[in-house]
Amino acid sequence: MKLNFKLIALALSSTIFFSACSQKSSIDFNKKDLTTINQNDISNINENIEAQKYFKKYFAPWELDKLSTPLKDAKWGHGYRLKKIYLENHILATPEWFDKQIDNSNFEEYNTTIKKAITLKNTNVRVLPTSSVMFYNPNKPGEGFPFDYNQNSLLKINTPVIVSHFSKDRAWAYIQASIVGGWVKVEDIAFVDDEFINKFKNDNYYVAVKEKFPIYDIIFREYVKVGTIFPKDENGYIIAKPDFNQNAKLVHIELTNEVEKMPIAFNKENKVKIAKEMMDEPYGWGGLLNNRDCSSFTQDFFTPFGKYLHRNSKAQTKNGEYLDVSKLSKNEKKEFIKKHGIPFSTLVYLKGHIMLYIGIKEDEPLVMHNMWSVRLKDKWGKKYRHIVGKATITTLEPGKDLKDFDENNNMINRILGIVVL
Secondary structure, eight states: OOOOHHHHHHHHHHHHHHHHHHSOOTTOOOGGGGGTSBOOOOOOOOHHHHHHHHHHHHTGGGGOSSOOSOHHHHTGGGGGGGSOOBOTTSOBOOHHHHHHHHHHHOGGGTTSSOEEEEESSOEEEESSSSSOOOBSOTTSTTOSTTOOTTEEEEEOTTOEEEEEEEOTTSSEEEEEOSSOEEEEEGGGEEEOOHHHHHHHOOSOEEEEOSSSEEEESSSEEEEEOTTOEEEEETTEEEEEEEOTTSBEEEEEEOOSTTEEESSOOOSHHHHHHHHHHHTTOBBOGGGGGGOBOHHHHHHHHHGGGTOOOOSSHHHHTTSSEEEEOTTSOHHHHHHHHHHHOOTTSEEEEETTEEEEEEEEETTEEEEEEEEEEEEEEOTTOOEEEEEEEEEEEEOSSTTTTSTTBOGGGOHHHHEEEEEEO
8 A cells, every 4th residue: 555645744734733733932922822712791881970080181281271290290301311322323321311301301481381272193191302212231031122112101092292392402292191291292283272172072982992093084194093082073083183383183083893982881892802803913112113012002902992091010900800819829810810819800920911811721820911021031041021912811830832932030929019990
């Protein structure tokens, strides 16, 4: 009998492949896993009540007479002058460089040029009024790109803001939005009057449920992110466009299934749908390159449902009931989260990072988060990183199956608490 060696080889390779795939990695889950994870559909989130609170916060900058941030807090970024900061050429920033940025900040004029405005595009919020990056030592693991410490956050198109004052070169405006304050390029905002505000605040809001789709009026305007809000009137969906004096005028655009009436129902189908849209997005520190970091991931996940979260991981521990697990062992933490965590309604917090608990698979609690890397250490004690660099699903011990996994830096050891929303 003749043997078909090609078929035998194919069968063997297939067996090896599927055997390997059946041994799920701690960082190798995918979109299909979102529908197979053991989840209950219990939730204490009332999306209609939450949405009322959300819009009150969202439009709050337009209700202010001046910025609410104290001057000393607005100037917090000036403290970087005392640290070793590397610029985009990986050369140390000089005191003269910092003095130039601080002088241009013009904080003598803080809260003297009050204007209400709206973002015209997805807008970087900078710590200092410059596009230059600020790195810690880029030769150290976990530093350098994408960790630009001059990147404070990202505001989506259509975000209401209030302007305190302008930089001395008048290229930048110091603003406050509902989630963050900092410097934005003047060209990225337009100034609004009462007539514009009354038409924009029409209580008929839609929210993006698709990720990074283009919008146009006559020309391309922006790639829209999940959680972007669009008012709608009889002529269509509203964005702003500047006139020659940088004042905002209403423009209507066409949208179809990219948006839904906000809030959308907080049910399993919608939770999975939003999670799938955000899965695999590249990591973006502070919204760098229009991508998300850990806390903007959790924040944007909940926006379509009308649930407001603060911008940073530590602050998000105040958005629900915080339960301390810092004194528990690894196994005790897992059991506690399985018992007390509500899938898609619970955050898992460690210093500098936050994750969304999504359920249980093979008796392991799983989380979805946008993460940069796993900390490793070779046999000689040299530390390095395994780059993940995207929104992914992991166990509470991501990278445990990797060579050189550093048990001392096991993520579960650093988990401090959970937040039940």
